[in-house]
Amino acid sequence: MADAIEARDLVKVYKGDVRALDGVSFAVEEGTVFGLLGPNGAGKTTAVRILTTVLRPDGGSASVLGHDVAKEPEVVRGLFGLAGQYAAVDENLTARENLRMIGRLNHLPRAVIGERTDPLLSQFQLEDAADRPLKTYSGGMRRRLDLAAALVARPRVLFLDEPTTGLDPQSRLDLWGVIEELVHGGTTVLLTTQYLEEADRLAERVAVVDHGRVISQGTPAELKARMGATVLEIGLSDSEAAKAAALALGRLEDKEPQVVGNLVELPADRGSQIAMEALRRLDQSGIVPVSFTLREPSLDDVFLALTGRHAEIEADEEQALARTQAGNRTSATSATGGAR
Amino acid sequence: MSTVAGTIPPAVVSPRGPARLRWAISDIATVVQRNLLNYLRIPEALFFSSVQPIMFVLLFRYVFGGAIKIPGTSYVNYLIPGIFAQTVAFGAVSTAIGLAEDLQRGIIERFRALPMARSAVLAGRTVADLVRNVVVVLIITGVGFAVGFRLQTNAAAFIAGLLLLLLFAFSLSWGFAVIGLTAPNSETAQVMSFPILFPLTFASSAFVSVQSMPQWLHGFADYQPVSAVTNAARALMLGGPTASYVLQSVAWSVGIVVVLAPLAVRKYRRA
Ligand SMILES: Nc1ncnc2c1ncn2[C@@H]1O[C@H](COP(=O)(O)OP(=O)(O)OP(=O)(O)O)[C@@H](O)[C@H]1O
Numbered sequence: 166m167a168d169a170i171e172a173r174d175l176v177k178v179y180k181g182d183v184r185a186l187d188g189v190s191f192a193v194e195e196g197t198v199f200g201l202l203g204p205n206g207a208g209k210t211t212a213v214r215i216l217t218t219v220l221r222p223d224g225g226s227a228s229v230l231g232h233d234v235a236k237e238p239e240v241v242r243g244l245f246g247l248a249g250q251y252a253a254v255d256e257n258l259t260a261r262e263n264l265r266m267i268g269r270l271n272h273l274p275r276a277v278i279g280e281r282t283d284p285l286l287s288q289f290q291l292e293d294a295a296d297r298p299l300k301t302y303s304g305g306m307r308r309r310l311d312l313a314a315a316l317v318a319r320p321r322v323l324f325l326d327e328p329t330t331g332l333d334p335q336s337r338l339d340l341w342g343v344i345e346e347l348v349h350g351g352t353t354v355l356l357t358t359q360y361l362e363e364a365d366r367l368a369e370r371v372a373v374v375d376h377g378r379v380i381s382q383g384t385p386a387e388l389k390a391r392m393g394a395t396v397l398e399i400g401l402s403d404s405e406a407a408k409a410a411a412l413a414l415g416r417l418e419d420k421e422p423q424v425v426g427n428l429v430e431l432p433a434d435r436g437s438q439i440a441m442e443a444l445r446r447l448d449q450s451g452i453v454p455v456s457f458t459l460r461e462p463s464l465d466d467v468f469l470a471l472t473g474r475h476a477e478i479e480a481d482e483e484q485a486l487a488r489t490q491a492g493n494r495t496s497a498t499s500a501t502g503g504a505r
Numbered sequence: 506m507s508t509v510a511g512t513i514p515p516a517v518v519s520p521r522g523p524a525r526l527r528w529a530i531s532d533i534a535t536v537v538q539r540n541l542l543n544y545l546r547i548p549e550a551l552f553f554s555s556v557q558p559i560m561f562v563l564l565f566r567y568v569f570g571g572a573i574k575i576p577g578t579s580y581v582n583y584l585i586p587g588i589f590a591q592t593v594a595f596g597a598v599s600t601a602i603g604l605a606e607d608l609q610r611g612i613i614e615r616f617r618a619l620p621m622a623r624s625a626v627l628a629g630r631t632v633a634d635l636v637r638n639v640v641v642v643l644i645i646t647g648v649g650f651a652v653g654f655r656l657q658t659n660a661a662a663f664i665a666g667l668l669l670l671l672l673f674a675f676s677l678s679w680g681f682a683v684i685g686l687t688a689p690n691s692e693t694a695q696v697m698s699f700p701i702l703f704p705l706t707f708a709s710s711a712f713v714s715v716q717s718m719p720q721w722l723h724g725f726a727d728y729q730p731v732s733a734v735t736n737a738a739r740a741l742m743l744g745g746p747t748a749s750y751v752l753q754s755v756a757w758s759v760g761i762v763v764v765l766a767p768l769a770v771r772k773y774r775r776a
């Protein structure tokens with residue numbers, strides 16, 4: 166099958182010598198979901214901005230459904246739908262008006278827009294609020310409207326930049342359902358995410374991005390396989406206890422245990438043997454864990470193995486930092502921002 | 506070009522020729538409509554556009570007016586053409602604020618990723634501001650007549666004066682678009698606008714005669730754009746020689762657009 170999205174050696178250097186992309190390549194087969202996974206500042210949004218013709222790359226090339234984004238931007242814009250990282254909806258219009266506006270700017274006939282608006286509003290649980298200005302919306306509602314707007318033109322390719330950030334668990338599950346349905350109907354989806362579970366659940370293929378480079382690429386199963394079969398996860402009462410437990414465990418089968426909050430994690434290829442040994446050592450130190458699990462490795466473990474850092478935790482911390490710093494341009498109506 | 510196997514025709518094809526113009530006009534109309542709805546729904550914007558000019562009329566007519574003597578005409582007749590000019594000049598700040606806000610909120614980025622005419626964001630903003638100015642000018646006309654303004658010429662000249670003012674307003678919008686696209690946020694856009702607007706509106710013939718100002722101000726105050734359009738509108742509404750003032754005013758309006766609109770377009774492309 167043809168590739169719906171192709172990125173070849175993309176390079177982007179922002180003002181101030183920030184090398185946001187440093188030779189990123191990937192291909193997304195038509196009708197599949199591709200996940201760009203990485204912590205804050207990895208370059209995910211930059212890649213999406215280039216693929217959606219908003220930003221010109223400083224090197225490399227990219228195409229959508231065979232059309233080069235730099236040479237035929239107008240054609241490319243007619244091919245995809247985009248829901249950016251920060252819901253870019255008009256605060257002073259109602260949800261219905263927002264959808265209508267995006268429909269018109271996509272040059273859809275009025276009748277078609279009319280037909281599609283109500284089903285989209287109900288698909289994203291916005292029908293009750295459809296005729297209220299967005300000022301009264303919660304962050305999650307804005308987010309959902311932004312996603313609905315990306316679908317008005319029924320694009321064959323969909324770019325979703327952190328689509329579930331700021332959604333409650335139920336909305337997140339609902340959105341996953343919507344994405345699965347779309348892909349079933351032949352839509353190609355590129356999504357970026359910090360939620361490893363999300364890429365795992367939705368994406369056929371994943372590229373792990375860090376500091377503007379793809380550090381690993383493959384199916385979620387392939388990435389997990391590189392980690393070994395299982396991970397041992399021991400829960401303690403708090404992070405102090407977790408540190409003590411890690412110390413008590415020491416190196417097991419040549420692997421250092423990692424402390425994540427109140428958890429201790431350890432790659433465990435030979436699961437049960439290592440579990441036995443770990444319990445023995447904890448017992449010797451008089452430590453009683455709250456929980457003790459052998460589980461499949463998550464993509465977070467993959468990230469840890471690839472970079473030596475935890476993706477999600479780092480992401481959350483930086484996110485909080487970025488929110489307070491961003492102030493001006495980007496985060497004025499971030500997914501979480503309610504008031505103007 | 507891509508003739509790769511698997512090249513897929515787009516759902517929306519950007520047209521060429523006359524269809525392209527129709528396309529752009531449809532996009533501009535959509536953006537204009539959106540911007541006008543925004544003005545209607547933001548109380549600050551409504552206030553800025555309508556209540557503030559009315560307050561200026563009342564302030565100068567009843568508070569300062571008594572202290573200002575203009576030979577040959579009543580102050581209220583002198584004042585109203587100036588209020589028109591001052592109001593449309595202040596109104597241009599809305600263009601700057603609107604664009605800065607759209608940039609800040611990612612709306613412009615969203616528009617850039619849509620298969621719409623590139624020109625629609627700027628044109629949609631300046632045209633919406635023109636529509637807003639038409640309404641504002643009508644409001645002031647009403648208020649002006651209510652507080653005692655009396656036309657000394659005829660309706661045709663009065664309308665010609667309003668058209669000159671609207672042309673000036675439209676051209677200033679393009680100028681202030683540059684500020685809106687330069688400022689990092691709407692507050693800064695506003696802050697950047699006023700140091701330009703205050704000298705233009707107050708060191709002008711809008712409220713007092715330039716003769717009453719110190720000598721060193723005359724050169725600026727006589728020929729700057731707000732004075733030019735005030736003098737033209739005043740001549741058209743109250744009588745007196747018009748040709749030179751009208752020419753000056755049109756020259757300013759055209760000049761501002763010719764110089765600043767391309768700059769705004771360039772800034773927009775890079776913003
Ligand atoms: N407009 C800009 N000007 C300068 N630097 C930028 C700009 N936008 C992004 N950067 C920098 O480029 C790098 C990549 O940013 P990008 O937004 O693509 O990351 P991301 O993976 O989307 O992160 P996040 O998860 O926080 O959204 C970061 O170091 C960021 O600071």
Ligand SMILES: [Mg+2]
Nearest residue numbers: 209210211250
């Ligand atoms: Mg991002």
